[in-house]
Amino acid sequence: MNKIKTLADLKKLQSEVQSKIKLREKGDIPESLVQIKVSMATCGIASGAKETMNYFIEELDHQGIDALVTQTGCMGYCYAEPTIELTLPGKEPIVYGFVNKTKALEIIEKHIKLNELVDGIIPVNYSSIDN
Amino acid sequence: MKDLSLHILDIVQNSIRAGAKLIGIEINEHPEDNQLVITITDDGTGMSQEQLKLAIDPFYTSRTTRKVGLGLSLFKQNAEMAGGSFILESEQGRGTKVIATFGLRHLDRPIMGDLVGTLLLLITDAQSESDYVFKHQTQTGTFELDTRQIRQTLENVPINHPEVRSFLKEMIQENLEQIQISE
Numbered sequence: 001m002n003k004i005k006t007l008a009d010l011k012k013l014q015s016e017v018q019s020k021i022k023l024r025e026k027g028d029i030p031e032s033l034v035q036i037k038v039s040m041a042t043c044g045i046a047s048g049a050k051e052t053m054n055y056f057i058e059e060l061d062h063q064g065i066d067a068l069v070t071q072t073g074c075m076g077y078c079y080a081e082p083t084i085e086l087t088l089p090g091k092e093p094i095v096y097g098f099v100n101k102t103k104a105l106e107i108i109e110k111h112i113k114l115n116e117l118v119d120g121i122i123p124v125n126y127s128s129i130d131n
Numbered sequence: 132m133k134d135l136s137l138h139i140l141d142i143v144q145n146s147i148r149a150g151a152k153l154i155g156i157e158i159n160e161h162p163e164d165n166q167l168v169i170t171i172t173d174d175g176t177g178m179s180q181e182q183l184k185l186a187i188d189p190f191y192t193s194r195t196t197r198k199v200g201l202g203l204s205l206f207k208q209n210a211e212m213a214g215g216s217f218i219l220e221s222e223q224g225r226g227t228k229v230i231a232t233f234g235l236r237h238l239d240r241p242i243m244g245d246l247v248g249t250l251l252l253l254i255t256d257a258q259s260e261s262d263y264v265f266k267h268q269t270q271t272g273t274f275e276l277d278t279r280q281i282r283q284t285l286e287n288v289p290i291n292h293p294e295v296r297s298f299l300k301e302m303i304q305e306n307l308e309q310i311q312i313s314e
Binding site for chain 2: 004005006007009010011013014016017018021040041042043045046050053054057061068070071073074075076078
């Protein structure tokens with residue numbers, strides 16, 4: 001059996017990664033990245049938000065897209081979980097409902113890469129004409 | 132919830148929302164007493180006496196986005212259905228503690244599920260300001276993980292860096308296998 005990884009091994013990895021990291025410095029400014037917030041409250045977790053979130057993290061990394069995937073609370077769309085809020089740099093946030101792995105891939109391929117909207121958007125509340 | 136790891140993920144979200152800086156997740160297996168104890172502690176805002184009484188009511192929540200709050204109620208129900216018990220302690224300004232005991236070999240105990248994935252998701256959240264101390268104890272041994280140590284080791288390398296993430300995944304997985312955690 002291989003030796004179990006410890007903090008000392010992490011230190012080795014740290015120095016390796018450190019030299020590469022300068023290339024990714026724009027990661028410090030979240031506004032310049034694709035941002036995905038996965039709704040991760042009881043309703044989301046029960047509907048599989050964890051799988052959705054892991055899929056986004058792994059697939060975006062695999063495809064080399066710089067993105068910030070984070071967790072957020074319940075947005076009030078419990079009927080449509082798992083829900084995500086997607087913000088492309090310089091754009092308004094868009095909320096998608098019923099995001100399973102298939103939907104997640106569709107969102108990556110069409111919305112994130114080609115900037116085409118995909119079915120399943122939950123419309124935001126319109127402000128009235130007077131406002 | 133399908134498994135215990137999802138419950139942990141869910142309950143920890145409460146701690147995060149309470150602004151906790153340090154969250155403790157402890158799992159203790161006691162085969163001799165047929166017990167599996169999950170303890171989650173935080174140093175968040177805590178609850179008042181009234182809130183504490185209401186917290187396990189499924190129709191009580193501090194959220195405004197919806198009218199139900201099922202996280203704690205479901206956890207309690209699962210613990211009690213598996214021949215266990217559920218204790219919720221909280222003090223305003225000090226933090227909250229959830230102790231759920233399950234019958235380790237009880238037929239109705241949910242499986243542990245993807246504990247590695249849950250831990251990874253929590254500790255590698257880039258925007259999270261909470262640190263975690265995870266401890267899993269079995270008869271074979273104990274595995275402890277402190278994100279403060281990890282952050283210190285990483286210095287300015289972000290904890291959500293893909294290579295760090297896959298390293299941590301393997302590290303947690305190997306350690307949990309080593310101490311032979313129950314399913």
